[in-house]
Amino acid sequence: MSGKSTNITWHDQTVSKGRRREKSKHHSYVLWFTGLSGSGKSSVANAVAERLFQDETHTYVLDGDNIRFGINKDLGFSEEDRKENIRRIGEVSKLFVDSGQVVLTAFISPFRNDREEVRALLEDDEFVEVYVKCSLEACEARDPKGLYEKARQGIIKDFTGISSPYEEPANPEIVIDTEKSSIEDCVEQIVQFLKEKGYYRNI
Amino acid sequence: MSGKSTNITWHDQTVSKGRRREKSKHHSYVLWFTGLSGSGKSSVANAVAERLFQDETHTYVLDGDNIRFGINKDLGFSEEDRKENIRRIGEVSKLFVDSGQVVLTAFISPFRNDREEVRALLEDDEFVEVYVKCSLEACEARDPKGLYEKARQGIIKDFTGISSPYEEPANPEIVIDTEKSSIEDCVEQIVQFLKEKGYYRNI
Numbered sequence: 001m002s003g004k005s006t007n008i009t010w011h012d013q014t015v016s017k018g019r020r021r022e023k024s025k026h027h028s029y030v031l032w033f034t035g036l037s038g039s040g041k042s043s044v045a046n047a048v049a050e051r052l053f054q055d056e057t058h059t060y061v062l063d064g065d066n067i068r069f070g071i072n073k074d075l076g077f078s079e080e081d082r083k084e085n086i087r088r089i090g091e092v093s094k095l096f097v098d099s100g101q102v103v104l105t106a107f108i109s110p111f112r113n114d115r116e117e118v119r120a121l122l123e124d125d126e127f128v129e130v131y132v133k134c135s136l137e138a139c140e141a142r143d144p145k146g147l148y149e150k151a152r153q154g155i156i157k158d159f160t161g162i163s164s165p166y167e168e169p170a171n172p173e174i175v176i177d178t179e180k181s182s183i184e185d186c187v188e189q190i191v192q193f194l195k196e197k198g199y200y201r202n203i
Numbered sequence: 204m205s206g207k208s209t210n211i212t213w214h215d216q217t218v219s220k221g222r223r224r225e226k227s228k229h230h231s232y233v234l235w236f237t238g239l240s241g242s243g244k245s246s247v248a249n250a251v252a253e254r255l256f257q258d259e260t261h262t263y264v265l266d267g268d269n270i271r272f273g274i275n276k277d278l279g280f281s282e283e284d285r286k287e288n289i290r291r292i293g294e295v296s297k298l299f300v301d302s303g304q305v306v307l308t309a310f311i312s313p314f315r316n317d318r319e320e321v322r323a324l325l326e327d328d329e330f331v332e333v334y335v336k337c338s339l340e341a342c343e344a345r346d347p348k349g350l351y352e353k354a355r356q357g358i359i360k361d362f363t364g365i366s367s368p369y370e371e372p373a374n375p376e377i378v379i380d381t382e383k384s385s386i387e388d389c390v391e392q393i394v395q396f397l398k399e400k401g402y403y404r405n406i
Contacts, residue, residue, distance in 0.1 A: 013249055013264050015256045023256070046216055053218045053226070058261070060302040061216050071274075071294035074287075084277075091274035092295060099263040099304060 020100030026057050026201035030093045030122060031104045031190070034115060034169060035132030036161050037147055038139035040178040040186075041106040044132060047187045049104050057201050060096055062089055063106040077158060083114055090118030097126050110160045112167040125197075130190065131172040136161045138179050223303030229260050229404035233296045233325065234307045234393070237318060237372060238335030239364050240350055241342035243381035243389075244309040247335060250390045252307050260404050263299055265292055266309045280361060286317055293321030300329050313363045315370040328400070333393065334375040339364045341382050 021028055031048065033041040042063055049059040068075075072088055075081040086109050096103040109115055119127045139161065140148040151159035158164040174193050176186040194200040224231055234251065236244040245266055252262040271278075275291055278284040289312050299306040312318055322330045342364065343351040354362035361367040377396050379389040397403040 013266075014253045015249075015262060015264070019256070020261075023259075046218075050217045053222070056226075058223075058303070059218060060298070061218070062298070063216075066298060066301065070297060071291055088274055088291075092298065094273060095263070095265070095269060095295065096299075096302070098269065099299070100261075101302060101304075 017098050017100060024058055024100050024201075026102070027125070027199040028058075028097045028100045028102060029126045029128060029199060030097060030118075031102065031128050031130055032093075032109070032115065032118065033104065033106045033130045033132055034109045034172075036134060036136060036139045036166055037108055037159075038142045038144055039132040039134035040183070041108075041132045043183055044130075044176065044178070044186045044190075045104040045106040047183050048190050051187055051191060052102055052201075055201055058101045059104060060101050061104045061106065062092060062096075067092075067107075083111070086111075086114040086118065090121050093118070094121050097122060108160050108166070110164065110166045112170065115169065125199075128174065128193070128199075129169050129172040130174045130176060131169045133175055133177045134179050220301050220303060227261055227303050227404075229305070230328070230402040231261075231300045231303045231305055232329045232331055232402060233300060233321075234305065234331050234333055235296075235312070235318065235321065236307065236309045236333045236335050237312045237375075239337060239339060239342045239369055240311055240362075241345045241347055242335040242337035243386070244311075244335045246386055247333075247379065247381070247389045247393075248307040248309040250386050251393050254390055254394060255305055255404075258404055261304045262307060263304050264307045264309065265295060265299075270295075270310075286314070289314075289317040289321065293324050296321070297324050300325060311363050311369070313367065313369045315373065318372065328402075331377065331396070331402075332372050332375040333377045333379060334372045336378055336380045337382050 017028065031045065033045050035041050045061050049061050052059045067089060071092065072085050075085050086107065089105055089107060093103045093105060115129065119129070143149060147156060147159065148162065150156045151162040160166050174190060176189055178186060191200065220231065234248065236248050238244050248264050252264050255262045270292060274295065275288050278288050289310065292308055292310060296306045296308060318332065322332070346352060350359060350362065351365065353359045354365040363369050377393055379392055381389060394403065
């Protein structure tokens with residue numbers, strides 16, 4: 001056996017969350033968007049991601065497209081599977097925060113308890129709950145994907161707002177109202193919060 | 204209903220993998236380390252991550268510590284669960300690659316088929332399989348965590364190399380031999396490969 005093999009030492013990760021944040025010059029955290037289907041979660045999340053990206057911040061958006069067809073493709077829409085869906089999204093978010101990125105999640109995430117379990121995975125300054133407020137009537141009138149129509153017809157079961165409850169956040173860090181405000185105004189409101197908290201990159 | 208609500212448009216992510224790579228000035232891909240327990244996967248992966256970090260590259264290491272106690276804490280060590288373990292690590296890796304980072308994974312991942320399924324999730328230039336070669340005798344002599352001893356005593360079942368097979372990669376992009384080479388030399392070998400492929404950040 002070669003003597004060199006004894007050189008192998010067993011060390012932890014030397015590139016830590018702290019060093020990554022220092023290098024990137026910005027905090028890392030989750031912006032967790034929650035709200036009814038059609039409330040505007042994805043639109044606002046992507047607009048915030050674009051703004052942050054332009055301001056030299058590393059961002060990543062987790063949404064149905066990259067999660068439901070990927071890591072969670074084995075999950076359906078039973079109560080148990082919806083819970084597991086949110087748990088895994090929380091764990092993936094935690095990895096991204098550890099990697100120094102700002103992660104924006106855009107999922108209905110209707111149950112308060114599931115969201116609180118994600119919050120508990122992270123440090124106090126790493127979880128920002130954004131309640132995307134919009135009345136059921138307005139969401140249903142928009143119905144961008146035709147999902148409310150199918151839910152009303154009974155084609156989609158357990159649809160949040162129609163045949164399954166939506167539990168409003170008790171103490172969200174941010175509430176945006178997409179019935180009253182434009183996307184641009186919602187983005188500005190979120191950016192102001194991040195600046196006040198000291199989470200925003202100095203530019 | 205407010206007229207502004209009609210302003211909501213439904214757009215995809217505007218911050219794409221391409222724009223992130225352009226901004227970071229480096230390619231994003233997976234360095235998938237595979238090999239026996241004790242072969243040196245974590246040590247070499249972390250040393251490569253440190254080197255890349257110092258050269259202004261965004262890296263993240265996925266290993267047992269941040270995966271087995273997080274997203275995969277519901278999985279055991281049955282054949283089915285080990286397969287699901289690797290599938291999820293592959294999907295998480297794909298998200299990190301999409302986010303513009305270099306992800307280094309350090310898991311035994313003993314089955315060729317599981318590794319090939321991860322490869323198939325990614326583009327041709329996004330998956331670099333690194334076979335961390337080390338004889339069973341040398342790994343067992345190192346036994347840094349005392350696992351081989353427990354496996355020999357039958358306390359740990361289905362232990363790779365002892366009571367469960369390890370399938371060597373058929374066509375790995377890189378083979379490093381931790382019995383013959385120091386960690387530093389292994390890192391240099393990997394860096395040279397990345398430079399030749401044009402994956403390394405110009406500095």
